[in-house]
């Protein structure tokens with residue numbers, strides 16, 4: 001099976017959702033809403049989940065969907081519901097139909113909006129086709145004006161098989177950080193990965209194949225980590241980098257923007273070691289699309305013990321702990337340094 005249609009659907013659904021999140025993001029920045037006010041991101045989370053589920057459902061009605069959000073809060077808050085519905089309606093009108101021959105789905109009213117969001121309540125698991133959806137990954141980054149990502153992956157029998165990542169605030173040219181922003185990456189297992197600029201409308205701009213990683217000296221590499229110190233252990237990550245002889249400062253991005261950055265070669269390592277005392281269990285929607293895209297350009301992605309990520313365990317990666325992604329040729333060095341650091345606690 002080629003999965004070209006699934007990839008096209010994922011790209012278009014993510015592109016359409018990014019039209020919405022980008023709009024909310026800029027309204028948020030423009031109106032300088034208090035950083036403590038979480039409502040803009042909440043609105044965008046619900047609206048983007050609804051739009052993407054409508055697309056998956058229209059094109060592949062038999063597939064399961066594991067989405068991060070549900071409508072419980074929205075059902076209780078009429079005002080918030082009205083805001084989300086307006087955003088969804090405006091985006092549907094602005095986007096129109098895709099010129100490609102694939103249905104992207106519609107939502108007719110507020111009731112259907114909430115029912116659509118709740119189609120993301122699937123339990124996941126080892127068998128069949130299940131989409132993993134994070135409508136806004138990096139909510140804290142979104143609120144800070146930093147990186148965030150719209151993430152959609154297809155798991156087939158528990159294995160990440162198709163993935164698309166929209167990263168609206170990532171510079172298109174890594175050597176020009178102040179230049180135009182917004183990229184869309186996608187992959188099909190076994191077929192490499194592609195990148196293109198995000199477009200302001202539903203058009204998919206021309207894509208280019210991402211180059212496979214090349215052998216490099218680990219000391220010359222750069223590593224990526226999250227911004228939030230509560231989400232990963234910055235101290236241990238710095239120790240690991242220094243034990244590998246890495247002197248470059250880490251690239252700190254919220255969200256799966258980290259996977260996008262390493263996939264296109266801005267850095268070669270992503271470390272996500274659990275914070276001290278953390279019982280956090282990683283969620284499948286935080287890693288399905290990004291890890292596949294990286295594997296497709298020659299990364300090895302595992303947990304901190306070197307165990308491959310198991311997306312067939314349900315909604316979470318409960319058999320894994322933390323994340324280590326490194327370019328294939330340096331992975332053994334990196335995982336050895338991770339184990340040494342964790343063993344020496």
Ligand SMILES: Nc1ncnc2c1ncn2[C@@H]1O[C@H](COP(=O)(O)O)[C@@H](OP(=O)(O)O)[C@H]1O
Nearest residue numbers: 136137138139140226228230231254255280286
């Ligand atoms: N204590 C914790 N440890 C690790 N990850 C956490 C966490 N609390 C929340 N997260 C996850 O971290 C994701 C963001 O990743 P990052 O830290 O790399 O930016 C969040 O996704 P959402 O923003 O979609 O909720 C959330 O799922």
Ligand SMILES: [Mg+2]
Nearest residue numbers: 134137138286
């Ligand atoms: Mg997330």
Ligand SMILES: [Mg+2]
Nearest residue numbers: 068134136137
């Ligand atoms: Mg999210």
Ligand SMILES: [Mg+2]
Nearest residue numbers: 068136138139
């Ligand atoms: Mg969240």
